[in-house]
Amino acid sequence: MRLPAEYIGLPREEALERTAAARQKLGKDVVILGHHYQSDDIIRFADFRGDSLELSRTAAGQKDARYIVFCGVSFMAETAAMLCASHQAVLMPAMEAPCPMAMMASVADAEVAWRHVAGAWGEENVIPITYQNSSAELKAFCGRHGGAVCTSANARAVFRWAIDQGKRILFFPDEWLGKNTALALGYSLEQVAVWDPGAPFGGDPDLDSAQIVVWKGYCHVHTHFTVAHVEEARRRYPGCTVIVHPECPVPVVQAADLNGSTSYIIKQVQAAPAGSTFVVGTECNMVYRLDREQPDKTVVPLTKSFCGTMARTTIAHLLYTLESLLEGRLVGHITVDPETTRWANIALERMLSI
Numbered sequence: 001m002r003l004p005a006e007y008i009g010l011p012r013e014e015a016l017e018r019t020a021a022a023r024q025k026l027g028k029d030v031v032i033l034g035h036h037y038q039s040d041d042i043i044r045f046a047d048f049r050g051d052s053l054e055l056s057r058t059a060a061g062q063k064d065a066r067y068i069v070f071c072g073v074s075f076m077a078e079t080a081a082m083l084c085a086s087h088q089a090v091l092m093p094a095m096e097a098p099c100p101m102a103m104m105a106s107v108a109d110a111e112v113a114w115r116h117v118a119g120a121w122g123e124e125n126v127i128p129i130t131y132q133n134s135s136a137e138l139k140a141f142c143g144r145h146g147g148a149v150c151t152s153a154n155a156r157a158v159f160r161w162a163i164d165q166g167k168r169i170l171f172f173p174d175e176w177l178g179k180n181t182a183l184a185l186g187y188s189l190e191q192v193a194v195w196d197p198g199a200p201f202g203g204d205p206d207l208d209s210a211q212i213v214v215w216k217g218y219c220h221v222h223t224h225f226t227v228a229h230v231e232e233a234r235r236r237y238p239g240c241t242v243i244v245h246p247e248c249p250v251p252v253v254q255a256a257d258l259n260g261s262t263s264y265i266i267k268q269v270q271a272a273p274a275g276s277t278f279v280v281g282t283e284c285n286m287v288y289r290l291d292r293e294q295p296d297k298t299v300v301p302l303t304k305s306f307c308g309t310m311a312r313t314t315i316a317h318l319l320y321t322l323e324s325l326l327e328g329r330l331v332g333h334i335t336v337d338p339e340t341t342r343w344a345n346i347a348l349e350r351m352l353s354i
């Protein structure tokens with residue numbers, strides 16, 4: 001589905017004014033959720049902004065609103081659609097915004113990896129865990145096999161939940177979040193094997209010494225950061241704190257001072273004393289906004305890195321969604337079939353209860 005011609009090229013001021021008017025008319029029927037990577041034009045209309053864990057919890061908790069307008073990417077809106085009540089509808093103004101990393105793990109490929117890894121370790125000894133940045137079908141696959149979902153905010157807790165049951169882990173689809181989480185929990189890189197879905201037999205990882213197998217997927221926004229960027233930041237801003245998202249490669253996370261989810265990064269900056277300098281390795285919309293919102297601190301990007309999929313939601317898209325609602329039409333309505341929802345919710349609810 002595409003934005004109708006009359007919304008394309010609408011002057012920004014007009015789009016902002018009409019969005020404010022439509023939003024007001026819709027009142028409590030609508031709640032607008034915005035991920036931290038959304039642009040300022042969108043965030044100013046968000047009733048709630050957050051990282052993907054907070055937005056999942058918020059979506060699950062909004063029982064009064066009939067419409068949840070989700071400004072983010074497809075896997076986030078799908079998760080909201082699965083967690084919300086049956087009388088609610090989730091609308092995504094971008095209509096289609098697939099996260100490239102989420103698309104790196106299909107269920108068909110996951111089945112192949114599962115047969116191989118669970119075949120080697122014994123199905124009863126392994127738990128599949130998928131990052132929230134994955135399709136609803138992959139979440140359902142994990143739910144069906146006794147697994148769970150995690151986000152960057154709770155990956156350690158979810159891994160620990162599996163490890164405490166004496167299990168090994170097969171983790172989809174982010175190699176770097178998987179490795180960074182394993183290292184944070186005291187594992188060595190020798191205990192983490194990589195499954196490459198593009199190679200015969202997954203690249204034939206050494207499963208004997210491995211405790212955790214991670215999928216060879218990545219986020220291009222975060223793999224853009226390098227150790228050289230961190231070194232350059234320390235030269236330019238002596239005494240700065242380098243803080244990065246755990247989707248960054250292991251050497252970058254190790255060279256940084258701190259790492260955590262988008263909300264963790266924001267909280268660290270907010271809690272720091274005036275005059276502090278932060279160099280931040282995550283999506284630049286969020287970094288620039290953090291700098292504007294914390295005028296007594298200096299907040300700069302490690303280097304400019306931008307999520308084009310997040311940017312698909314423009315103010316014209318939000319306006320079209322809200323004005324359509326006023327006319328009684330649902331655009332960008334996200335639905336997931338009941339069977340997938342049933343199993344994915346088992347994996348999501350495990351996460352939310354951990």
Ligand code: 13P
Pocket residue numbers: 050051052053133151152153219245247260261262263
């Ligand atoms: P958070 O869970 O930290 O919000 O991250 C989501 C994301 O897409 C990061 O690339």
Ligand code: SF4
Pocket residue numbers: 073099100101102133219220221222283307308309310
């Ligand atoms: Fe996907 Fe990376 Fe964009 Fe997050 S920042 S939505 S992981 S491409």
